[in-house]
Amino acid sequence: MDKNGIVDEIKGCLKKNLANPKEEVDRVEYTRENYLALFGDAEKAETVLGTVLISKNQFQKLADKERTGYLGAMAQTLNNPDIVIQDGPATWYFVKSFKKSTTEGFKTFIDVVVQKGNRKYSISLHQKDLNNILNKIKEPGDITYTAGRTKASGGFPQPESIIGHP
Numbered sequence: 001m002d003k004n005g006i007v008d009e010i011k012g013c014l015k016k017n018l019a020n021p022k023e024e025v026d027r028v029e030y031t032r033e034n035y036l037a038l039f040g041d042a043e044k045a046e047t048v049l050g051t052v053l054i055s056k057n058q059f060q061k062l063a064d065k066e067r068t069g070y071l072g073a074m075a076q077t078l079n080n081p082d083i084v085i086q087d088g089p090a091t092w093y094f095v096k097s098f099k100k101s102t103t104e105g106f107k108t109f110i111d112v113v114v115q116k117g118n119r120k121y122s123i124s125l126h127q128k129d130l131n132n133i134l135n136k137i138k139e140p141g142d143i144t145y146t147a148g149r150t151k152a153s154g155g156f157p158q159p160e161s162i163i164g165h166p
Contacts, residue, residue, distance in 0.1 A: 003139065010143065011134045018082055018130055021097040021106050026072030035059050038075040045078040045122065048145045049092065052078060052113050052120045067125065070109070073098065074125045077111045084145035085136050090115040092144060095133055108133060 028034050039045060043054040055061075062068055077096040085093040094111040110133055112124040137143060 006140050007137060010140060011137055014083060014137075014143075014146070015130060015134060018095070018097040018108060019106055021082075021099050023076075023098060024101045025070075025098045025107075026076060028072035028075070030062065030068035030071050032059065034071060038071065045075065047078050047094070047113075048081065048084060049113075049120065052122050055121050055123045058122060058125075062125070070125055070127070073109045073127075074111060074122075077109045077125070078113075078122060081111075081145065083143060085133075085142050086144045087136060087142070092120075093133065093136060097130070 028038065036043075039054050043056070043058075045052050045054065058074075062070060062074075073096070076098075077094050081094040081096050083095045085095065087093065092113045094113060095108065097106045097108045099106055107127055108130050110126050110128045111122055112126075113120050113122050115121075
C-alpha cells in the first residue's frame with residue numbers, strides 16, 4: 001500500500017474511534033480559582049509530550065472567545081488526548097473527543113501547542129469538526145501519539161495499531 005493509502009486508512013481508523021468517545025467534558029465553572037486548580041500557579045500541564053506551559057493570556061482568551069465552558073475540556077485534552085498530531089517541527093495538535101451529555105453524538109476539541117526555544121506552550125483551544133482535524137494528517141509520521149503509544153515506542157504508526165483504540 002502506498003503512503004496515501006496508509007494515511008487514508010489511518011484517518012479512517014481514527015475517525016471511527018474519535019466518533020465514539022467514552023467520556024463527557026468535565027463541567028468546570030469558569031473561575032480563576034478553578035483554572036489555577038487545574039493548571040497550578042505555574043500554569044502548566046503534564047502531557048504525553050512532557051510539560052506544556054499555558055500561555056499567559058489563555059484564561060482571558062476563553063472569555064473573549066466565548067469559550068468559558070471549555071475549561072474542563074482544555075485540561076482533559078492536554079492531560080489525556082486521544083491523539084496528538086505534529087505539524088512541522090514546532091507545532092502539535094492535541095485532540096480529544098467527548099460524548100455530548102444531552103444528545104447523541106460527540107464533539108471534538110483541539111488544543112494547539114507550539115514550541116518556543118526549549119519550551120512548549122498551549123496557545124489556543126477550539127471545538128473543531130473531526131474531518132477538519134484529520135485533514136491535518138499528511139504523513140503517517142505526523143501522528144505523534146495515539147492509544148497510549150508515542151512514535152518513540154517503535155513500529156508506529158500502523159493502521160492496525162489504531163483500530164483497537166478505545
